[in-house]
Amino acid sequence: MDKLLDNDLNAQAETVVGPSVKIQGDLNSEGNIKIEGQVTGKVKTSQSVFVIPGAKIMADVMAGNAMVGGEVQGNLKISGHLVLQGTAKILGDITCSVLRVEDGAQFSGKCVMGASNGNGKKAATEVEPE
Amino acid sequence: MHYYIVDQNSLAVDKFEKLQTELSGLLAEFKVAGEISRVTPLRGVQELVDMASQRGAKTLVACGNDDTFNQMLAALKGRDFTLGFIPFDENSVLAKILGIENVFAGVKTVAGRRVEKIDLAKIADNYFISFLEFGVMSHRLKEAGLWQSLKLLSSEAKAFSIRIDDSYSVNINGLGGLVANIRAKSNQSEKIANPTDGSLDLLILERMGKMQVLAHKKAIADGVLEKVPNTTVIKCKKIEFLEPLGLPLTMLGRVVAKFPATVEIIPQRLRMIVGKNRTF
Numbered sequence: 001m002d003k004l005l006d007n008d009l010n011a012q013a014e015t016v017v018g019p020s021v022k023i024q025g026d027l028n029s030e031g032n033i034k035i036e037g038q039v040t041g042k043v044k045t046s047q048s049v050f051v052i053p054g055a056k057i058m059a060d061v062m063a064g065n066a067m068v069g070g071e072v073q074g075n076l077k078i079s080g081h082l083v084l085q086g087t088a089k090i091l092g093d094i095t096c097s098v099l100r101v102e103d104g105a106q107f108s109g110k111c112v113m114g115a116s117n118g119n120g121k122k123a124a125t126e127v128e129p130e
Numbered sequence: 131m132h133y134y135i136v137d138q139n140s141l142a143v144d145k146f147e148k149l150q151t152e153l154s155g156l157l158a159e160f161k162v163a164g165e166i167s168r169v170t171p172l173r174g175v176q177e178l179v180d181m182a183s184q185r186g187a188k189t190l191v192a193c194g195n196d197d198t199f200n201q202m203l204a205a206l207k208g209r210d211f212t213l214g215f216i217p218f219d220e221n222s223v224l225a226k227i228l229g230i231e232n233v234f235a236g237v238k239t240v241a242g243r244r245v246e247k248i249d250l251a252k253i254a255d256n257y258f259i260s261f262l263e264f265g266v267m268s269h270r271l272k273e274a275g276l277w278q279s280l281k282l283l284s285s286e287a288k289a290f291s292i293r294i295d296d297s298y299s300v301n302i303n304g305l306g307g308l309v310a311n312i313r314a315k316s317n318q319s320e321k322i323a324n325p326t327d328g329s330l331d332l333l334i335l336e337r338m339g340k341m342q343v344l345a346h347k348k349a350i351a352d353g354v355l356e357k358v359p360n361t362t363v364i365k366c367k368k369i370e371f372l373e374p375l376g377l378p379l380t381m382l383g384r385v386v387a388k389f390p391a392t393v394e395i396i397p398q399r400l401r402m403i404v405g406k407n408r409t410f
Contacts, residue, residue, distance in 0.1 A: 014321055018302065018336050018362035020287075025298025029365065031321065036360070041298060 014047075019054065033063075035070070053087040060092075075109075132157075132164030132240070133187035134216075135178045135202060137194030141218060149218050152233050153193060160241035164189070169198070179205035188212060189403070191240055193233075195219040196260075196382050203250070203257040214240045214403040223260060223382060226314040229405030239405045248325040248410075250399035251311045253379065254387045259325060259400065261313050261353065262379045262386065262393065264371070265290075265306015266335065280343055283350065287337040291373035294332070294366045302362060307334035309369060309379075309393050312410055313353050322356050322363065325410050328397035332369055334362040369393045 014031025017023060021037035029045040036052045041059050043049060049063040055070035062077045069085035075092045076082065082096040086104035093110040101107065136153070138146045150168075157163045165185065167178045175192075179202060182190055191214035192199040199215050216236030217225035230236045251258050266282050287303040294300060310323035310331045322331045333355040338346070342359070349357040356363050371379065371389045378385040379393075 013363065014365045016356070016361065016363040018304075018334065018360045020304070020336055020360075021300060021302045021334075021362050023298050023300055025294075027298050028295075031365065037302075037362075 013050070015045075017055075027059075051088075053085070066096075131185065131187045132162055132189045132191060132214075133178075133182035133185065134164060134166045134191045134193055135169065135175060135182075135198065136166055137169040137175070137192070137198040137218075139195050139198060139218070146218070149233055153216065153237065156234060156237040160237050162237065162241045169194075175201040176205040179209075182211070183209050189214060189240075191216060191403075193218060193236070196222050196224045197384065199224055200256070200258060200381065203259070204255065206257070212245055212401040212403060216240070223314050227260060227312050227409050228402070229407030229409065231407075235405060240403055242403075242406075244404055244406065245401050246326070246404050246408075246410075247398045248400050248402050249311055249328055250396045251309070251330060251393060252396060253391055253393045256381070256386045258381055258386075259311055259402070260381070261308050261310040261323070262381055263306070263308045263353075264377060264379050264389075265304065267306040267308050267350075267353070276347075279347055279351075280340055283335075283338055283343040283347075284340055285337075288374055288377070290334065290371075292332070293370040293372060294364060295368050299372075300362070300364070302334055302336070304334045304336050304362070305338075307332065307355065307362075308353055309333075310353070311395065314409060321365075323410075326398070327365075328395065329365045329367060330369060330393060330395045332362075332364040332366060336360045336362070367395050 013034040015029045015033045017035045017037045017039060019036045023039045024041055026042040027039055032047045033045050034050045035055045035057060038056045039059050043059050043061045045063050048065040049061055051057060051068040051070040051072060053069040058073045060074045065080040066076060066078045067083040068088040071089040073091045076094045078096040081098045084101045084105040086102040088105040090107045090109060095112045097114060099113060136150060169175055190211040192202045193216040195218060215224055215228055215230060216233055217230060230239050248259060265288060283305060287305055290302050290304055292300045312325040313323045335355055335358060346358045355361045370392045373389060375389055377389040379387045379391055
């Protein structure tokens with residue numbers, strides 16, 4: 001799983017939001033998105049999203065796969081793999097089919113998982129924190 | 131019918147006459163002779179394109195430097211031609227992009243007639259197939275010395291405000307950047323600056339330390355900004371440059387517009403004769 005995302009991370013992303021960038025609005029892309037700055041609004045791609053440590057997203061994220069090392073305030077709807085790195089801070093609900101959480105990651109919200117996820121209709125597991 | 135627009139531009143008379151003679155001979159040799167018209171103070175590129183259209187020419191070939199080709203693009207006004215380029219200038223960026231090194235290769239390419247459909251970009255009343263530069267990138271860093279580059283690239287960042295695809299706004303403190311449709315270092319397998327993908331690529335450089343400038347000077351001078359850490363890369367169809375007001379956007383050193391300005395892409399608009407060594 002990580003190999004897939006690592007390969008995407010090392011490849012040239014179609015959209016790269018640099019550290020000093022602030023984006024407001026709906027960020028749509030057909031390729032991989034790498035976020036190092038701040039995004040307010042929505043983030044959408046059928047490919048992978050990488051939220052680099054230090055990045056801050058106040059937006060709902062919809063993507064094929066995602067690796068989060070920064071802060072996300074919003075819902076994550078991932079149809080494939082989601083990796084929360086040790087530096088990740090999520091304040092919102094998660095929907096994905098495969099989830100990996102590393103030591104130190106902070107997550108506050110609802111998590112819905114299932115094989116044919118994305119819309120959450122055929123979710124196999126639902127975990128709600130207290 | 132082929133219609134050749136021959137432009138002396140800043141070439142010395144003797145060199146221009148020599149190239150023109152070479153061109154005429156090669157056109158006959160490769161059996162692609164057509165009408166040759168020379169740009170004069172009374173008959174500019176616009177008038178010659180109009181004349182080509184009236185004569186029913188199907189193929190329009192700019193013979194001169196990059197500016198000749200760009201003027202020809204601006205003069206098309208939606209008319210349908212297959213376009214070619216024969217460089218009279220050995221430093222031509224377009225020649226590198228199209229894989230045409232000199233007059234001989236240019237004529238051979240026209241005769242070979244390998245046609246590619248490529249995207250056309252528009253800013254104000256200007257059209258271009260290559261790239262635009264702004265901020266520090268307008269300073270022709272390739273020709274700048276080491277100290278000049280260090281000074282420019284470690285200067286104060288500007289606050290840019292840019293709107294993308296009528297969908298989101300980007301605020302960034304950066305040095306400058308470029309809008310690329312094609313560039314001399316493009317490659318079809320690469321995602322950036324692919325002229326057949328129906329998109330523009332906006333690359334914005336952030337402020338750097340001196341060591342970083344030294345490490346990435348070549349990539350910056352070549353416009354391969356995505357290789358420089360912290361560079362913002364955005365693929366889009368429409369870019370509205372909003373601030374800082376009055377900042378020039380340049381094409382090969384020539385100012386074509388100032389902020390605020392809008393750049394748009396027209397996908398697959400041009401039929402272009404290209405060489406086999408083209409960069410896309």
